[in-house]
Amino acid sequence: MADEINRSSFLKWLVDPIESTNDVAKRAYRFVGNRRVWLVPLALGIALLTVSALGLVQSPEDFFFAYLAGWSFLLTTALGGLFFLIFNHITRASWSVVVNRINETLVWAFPLLLVLGVPLLFGMHDLYHWTHEALYDPSSPQYDEVLAGKRAYLNVPFWSVRIIVYFAAWTLLSYRLYTFSLRQDVDPDPELQKKLRSTSAWGLPLLAVTTAFASYDILMSTDPHWFSTIFGVYFFAGGTLCAVAVISLVTLLLQRTGGLLQNVVTPEHYHDLGKYLFGFVIFWAYIAFSQYMLYWYGGIPEETVWFQHRLRGGWAWHSAVLVLFHFLVPFLILLPQITKRSTVVMSIMSVWIIGMHWFDLHWIVLPVIRDGGGFHWLDITCWLGLTGIFAGALMYRLGRHPLVPQNHPYLGESLQFENM
Amino acid sequence: MPTLIQNLKARLGIFESDADQVYGLLAEFPDPGALLHAAEAVREDGYRHFDTHSPFPIHGMDEAMGLGNAVGVGFFTFGGGVTGFAAAYLLQWWTAAVDYPINISGKPFFAVEPSVPIMFELTVLFAAFGAVAGMLALNGLPRPYNPLFYSDRFRGASDDRFFLHVAASDGQFDVEDTAALLQRLGARHIELVKDDGSADV
Numbered sequence: 001m002a003d004e005i006n007r008s009s010f011l012k013w014l015v016d017p018i019e020s021t022n023d024v025a026k027r028a029y030r031f032v033g034n035r036r037v038w039l040v041p042l043a044l045g046i047a048l049l050t051v052s053a054l055g056l057v058q059s060p061e062d063f064f065f066a067y068l069a070g071w072s073f074l075l076t077t078a079l080g081g082l083f084f085l086i087f088n089h090i091t092r093a094s095w096s097v098v099v100n101r102i103n104e105t106l107v108w109a110f111p112l113l114l115v116l117g118v119p120l121l122f123g124m125h126d127l128y129h130w131t132h133e134a135l136y137d138p139s140s141p142q143y144d145e146v147l148a149g150k151r152a153y154l155n156v157p158f159w160s161v162r163i164i165v166y167f168a169a170w171t172l173l174s175y176r177l178y179t180f181s182l183r184q185d186v187d188p189d190p191e192l193q194k195k196l197r198s199t200s201a202w203g204l205p206l207l208a209v210t211t212a213f214a215s216y217d218i219l220m221s222t223d224p225h226w227f228s229t230i231f232g233v234y235f236f237a238g239g240t241l242c243a244v245a246v247i248s249l250v251t252l253l254l255q256r257t258g259g260l261l262q263n264v265v266t267p268e269h270y271h272d273l274g275k276y277l278f279g280f281v282i283f284w285a286y287i288a289f290s291q292y293m294l295y296w297y298g299g300i301p302e303e304t305v306w307f308q309h310r311l312r313g314g315w316a317w318h319s320a321v322l323v324l325f326h327f328l329v330p331f332l333i334l335l336p337q338i339t340k341r342s343t344v345v346m347s348i349m350s351v352w353i354i355g356m357h358w359f360d361l362h363w364i365v366l367p368v369i370r371d372g373g374g375f376h377w378l379d380i381t382c383w384l385g386l387t388g389i390f391a392g393a394l395m396y397r398l399g400r401h402p403l404v405p406q407n408h409p410y411l412g413e414s415l416q417f418e419n420m
Numbered sequence: 421m422p423t424l425i426q427n428l429k430a431r432l433g434i435f436e437s438d439a440d441q442v443y444g445l446l447a448e449f450p451d452p453g454a455l456l457h458a459a460e461a462v463r464e465d466g467y468r469h470f471d472t473h474s475p476f477p478i479h480g481m482d483e484a485m486g487l488g489n490a491v492g493v494g495f496f497t498f499g500g501g502v503t504g505f506a507a508a509y510l511l512q513w514w515t516a517a518v519d520y521p522i523n524i525s526g527k528p529f530f531a532v533e534p535s536v537p538i539m540f541e542l543t544v545l546f547a548a549f550g551a552v553a554g555m556l557a558l559n560g561l562p563r564p565y566n567p568l569f570y571s572d573r574f575r576g577a578s579d580d581r582f583f584l585h586v587a588a589s590d591g592q593f594d595v596e597d598t599a600a601l602l603q604r605l606g607a608r609h610i611e612l613v614k615d616d617g618s619a620d621v
Contacts, residue, residue: 289536293533293536293537296533297534336494337489337494
């Protein structure tokens with residue numbers, strides 16, 4: 001059977017839990033490119049991570065923080081894709097059906113990300129200051145009253161349980177959304193559509209809560225004295241923006257280099273993806289500024305310290321770049337209608353936004369250990385190495401299934417979609 | 421031939437009467453479909469100064485009339501947004517740092533941070549003003565006087581009737597020829613509307 005569960009090996013299940021369904025794909029939706037092309041980013045990724053391993057010997061602290069920035073880049077993007085898929089199901093969006101499969105291949109990422117996150121466990125001591133035992137010993141000169149007060153939440157066993165719960169929830173949600181949709185390609189049972197929607201309905205609040213807490217545990221706790229209640233929304237805003245950029249970029253690559261999905265994804269769909277990019281560029285800026293302005297106004301040292309790190313020395317340039325190139329320039333470029341309908345502009349903007357999302361996470365993570373701003377070579381190799389492996393797995397999945405959910409009840413509507 | 425000004429005004433839906441005070445021919449069509457086809461045929465025949473009137477929007481009419489996309493409104497909106505942004509910046513700076521400076525918890529008299537919400541709100545407000553004003557301007561509205569009001573039948577344009585108006589200012593306009601064309605297109609009723617207050621069948 002085409003839609004059987006992939007049991008051949010754990011590694012294969014990790015990358016794609018369902019056997020190839022290409023034999024049922026309709027001609028227009030079949031992947032006909034080179035099926036081994038996914039090996040290219042995978043090989044590049046492994047090569048770059050091997051190079052990064054040399055850096056691990058040279059400077060472990062730089063390695064772990066660079067790895068955390070690169071890994072969070074992929075995690076937020078996958079979470080953003082999951083949000084995007086869920087709210088498109090819940091709202092019965094029809095325009096997005098033609099790009100749903102591309103989003104679904106992005107979303108089946110959490111088991112692989114969990115495995116790719118294992119190296120971070122060896123760097124817990126470097127990454128998370130709150131893991132140091134001496135902080136909690138009143139007789140030690142390093143005793144920290146504030147962190148001792150947070151110990152009930154910030155301790156290794158509870159942290160580990162939480163991470164496992166988050167990944168279990170995300171894996172469950174993405175498994176259901178991914179496999180129901182693939183089954184639908186083989187069997188147009190209307191029950192599957194109902195299951196996709198009901199999973200999305202209970203999945204949304206679950207995803208919202210787990211994403212917010214994951215942002216506190218994984219990123220915010222690298223600076224454990226600091227806290228921000230809006231941090232989870234910031235994490236979500238950047239991730240969803242990057243996920244839409246990834247969906248646009250993969251679609252454009254399939255069309256322009258693979259010659260696939262011709263007349264399936266049209267400028268009308270790019271126009272809507274562009275509107276989402278535009279909307280989330282503004283939303284990201286809105287949330288980022290909300291976080292900043294309230295702390296500026298309050299002027300309380302324990303709250304402003306995080307921004308102090310990021311507005312002094314070389315990091316001030318990073319902050320300025322974020323305002324200009326994560327918000328102002330993409331905002332002005334994506335403002336007119338014509339740019340969102342142009343595949344050239346959309347290609348450039350997708351790559352741009354993906355790059356800026358990593359830059360944003362680099363700005364969150366690296367000031368914890370570095371004073372002067374700028375980049376270490378490990379920042380780049382860890383990021384691109386992990387992204388190479390992630391992209392290889394994504395392309396592998398993409399080549400094994402129809403490129404469009406071909407039995408989705410709103411597919412016809414999506415193909416006919418017009419903005420004006 | 422119509423002058424450039426006349427052509428520009430015609431794009432806003434404002435047509436001038438000719439020397440004999442003839443405003444144009446008003447043809448009534450039985451249903452929206454007939455009006456859509458008539459508009460298409462009149463445009464393909466080379467007419468440019470014409471307009472349609474119906475009680476509700478007809479899907480595809482903009483294309484049939486060759487109106488294209490309303491690009492202009494976006495510039496008015498953008499202009500309004502930039503104006504609001506700059507106005508809010510000046511407002512914040514002048515009120516807080518020049519006209520009535522008050523020291524609040526040691527903060528600077530003027531800073532960009534607390535001004536951003538004001539700048540954001542006024543950008544949105546003025547952009548909306550720009551959009552509405554631009555839409556009205558580009559539609560040639562408000563227009564309290566239109567010679568078509570002299571036609572008694574034209575009242576039905578806001579009820580259940582569908583009209584095509586070919587203006588006398590169009591270079592190709594000729595009372596007999598144009599009337600014959602409209603007749604061929606299935607017009608139910610044709611009248612000649614004049615600027616002096618008369619409308620002849």
